[in-house]
Amino acid sequence: MQQVQHWSVVVPAKRLALAKTRLGPVVDRAEHEDLVLAMLGDTLAAAALAREVGSLWVVTADPRAAALATQLGARVVPDEPAGGLNAALVQGAAATGARFVAVLNSDLPALQADELDQALRAAAGVPRSFVADAEGTGTTLLAVTGGDLAPAFGPGSAAAHAVSGAVALAGDWPGLRRDVDTAEHLAAARALGAGPRTRAVAHEACA
Template sequence: MQTWSVVIPVKPVSVGKSRLRGAVPEDAHERLALALARDTVAAVLACPEVGEVLVVTDDPVVAGVVTALGARVAPDAPAAGLNPAIRYGESGLPARSWRAALTADLPALRPEELGAALRAASVAPERRRFASDAPGVGTVLLTAPPGVPLDPRFGGPSAAAHAASGAVPLTGDWPSLRRDVDTGADLSAAHRLGVGAHTSALVAAPCGPGSIPC
């Protein structure tokens, strides 16, 4: 079994997940952004295929939380952007490691689904691979074998951008891996899959009074 190093970039919670505003009361928005990242990192650390998690962030609250979980932290340059943060994080990984970049908004992530995707990625040891999000437009996971740069193209229609750059799509049925959360509707869909404890504590049952959108 290959052992992977995973880079997860996390924006400061004060500016992160702006499209989610209104999904929970305003005074809970930053706690929700933190909960999404905390549940994502916890699930990645619980995956047997993962040997190391490096969180790239300049938010001291995020850094403290993920360090307590067992992740390593690299300070991000403020407003550097998602792809520069991933490249910076990758530069701090062992040169001959199997590497992956993962988005920080996967609160329903199951360690076994991430493990299955990483095992599938290791079948082609010379190629970058990626997993698209549930709609097939964005990217949730990008992988690279030793000696091959991740070359991230996250943001917007990144699935097409990664494919155009030569990365090969991963085609497995991994609903919890593909369910990133950008909007209230995404959060509701993730809740139906079963989110982690910290996100669950902030989200009411779907379709009930005061609930997230259904």
């Protein structure tokens, strides 16, 4: 039986009012923040069930996100100074003090624990790797087994990570690949089977 690696998984969480602006037409401002928080909660809840995950870390400057992360058993790293997503990920990875570190998007409401386990087992065999999103252009997971994380999140991050030497992991992981930036993405995540927090908030918002 393959040994469990006990990864430290770092999840960045923007301030709720600033996150996921392309979802604006779907919900009003209060519902928008509730939806972003719900997706974070479902992502963390799924990751917490993964056998390969030894600890969860959330990098955030948002008090509601920090409170939810603590409630779900994650350790909170204050995003100070707020230097953007990649800086937050480097900060979070350093805080873990771990060798096996993976950073995971916060907007994966259809994530399944077994998908994350499979991806992390595949990642354990290479120094640095990533999982591309459903469109193949973005990144939903970046993992290192020692050495620098060197995150390059942003537009075209899948290509940027590949160019930097990270290995693209192949696997049938629809929930892990379905991040949510638009109304269409949210509908796709709900069709895959979004977690209970996202289902509840999205149902109220779309009713």
